[in-house]
Amino acid sequence: MYWIPGIVAVAVVAWFVGTYNRLVRLRNQLTNAWHQIDVQLKRRYDLIPNLVEVVKDYMSYEQETLARVIEARGAAIGAKGTAAQAKAENMLTESLKSLFAVVENYPELKANQNVASLQEELTGTENKISFARQYYNDSVMTYNNTIQSIPSNVIASVFDFRPSEYFEAGEEVKTVPKADLR
């Protein structure tokens, strides 16, 4: 009967290793998901100059709208801190929205192949941003559930796995992408 404690010990160690590795995997998934958001935000910054370049000749009377987009892009790139950045990103989204609303008034622009494909690119990027945020939040939920529920919370507290925060966006960000840019 000496083997019983042995088996129990092996089972405990196996559970311990398995759980610890799962927590590490979830935490890394979280970090990766967060970077995914940044990748998409950056892609949006890169797309905007192209868009402005294409539409500016047609829109001589709408310089103000264009200037707002450029300004919002600059503010978003320069924003420090999560809250400030979220705010700046919202402004950028809003300004793009009004730009595309203006494009609707210019039949030549709407027919322009470059504009159409840039519009699709921006819609795609807006969607990717929001799906990246969604995936990040889903990952946060899985991670938090794991480190807070019994029995994995024991290992989480020993090795200092802390609950992570959800990404929060203002309602403008949430409602934007689908309606206007299609």
Next chain:
Amino acid sequence: MTTHACPKCGTMNPAGAAYCNLCQEPFVHKGVSSFAGASPGTEASARPPLRSFAMLPFNEAAAGNVRMSRLLFLLLFAAFFALGGIIGKAYGSVGLGLALALILYAILAATAWFSGSSIVLSLHDAREADPEKHRQLLNVVEEMKIAAGLPMPKVYVMETDGMNAFAAGRKPDEAVIAVTTGLLTRLNREELQGVVGHEMAHVKSRDTLYNICAAVLVGAIALLADMFLRDTFFRGRGRSQGGGGGRGNVAFLLLGIVFALLAPLAARILQMSISRQREYHADAAGAEFTRNPLGLASALEKISRGGAGVPGENRGTQHLFIVNPLQAFTALDSALMSTHPPTELRIQRLRAMAGASGPA
């Protein structure tokens, strides 16, 4: 940090959101309460029940379908080895029958495993998507791979007016997703996203691998049964006159014949059942990615009206597609032998996920 659970479906939403991210239920803002990070017991009476992601309506549906298809798969597996065992017993040795079954399975499985998805792609005349021409499709696939947290699959296009799509590949990093040009021209972006989300769900839950395994088992059962029946009827008579069989095996010989006749049919039924469960599952999981079950619902509606034919359609690959290209299943059809659930039922379930009162 504040979050707000939707009173209707329980989804977590950012505080201040105008409507629910999942079911589009508009929010009344005074109901917003703060509970994230609070320890159990504090302000317990004031806060709505926090439902975890795993408890969302479509996740319940998805988990049920996964359990069901696993059970069915085990049944299929058990049937295969039972057949092998009974046939072996009829010839005198259970071990021999089991060994035969195992070898047969290994050969078929290896063939299916290494042939990969290239056969399916060439069979249906699928070409790699053009980065310029199919920009929107590629964008939508990338959106869905982000939502699913998967590597980017290879994207293919089939040139046809029919509206259909399929996913293949043994694991997510070698996955392919193929759609028809008919689908691209006739669906709007949201509907396309629904279809791609469904296919991405097949990739994520490895249904493509499941399909291969199930098809291999069904094929192996049919082959084994066939071999046994031939042997019994053409060669067996002469041998039993020679007295080689032994009396005790006659009962097992009969049992073997009955089993060999019934098993292939039963296996087909099981395979179809697995396939249907997986379709429901992918619908639900796809809606989890898009957070918009109505997009897929409306796409399915268009597909069922517009025709789902694809080049090279055949019985061997019919179960791979989002809608069966060979036949349309209605609620009146015999459920037993359909690869897909009736499209109307799938649409109904998707609408129910969006909340019964959601826009049609």
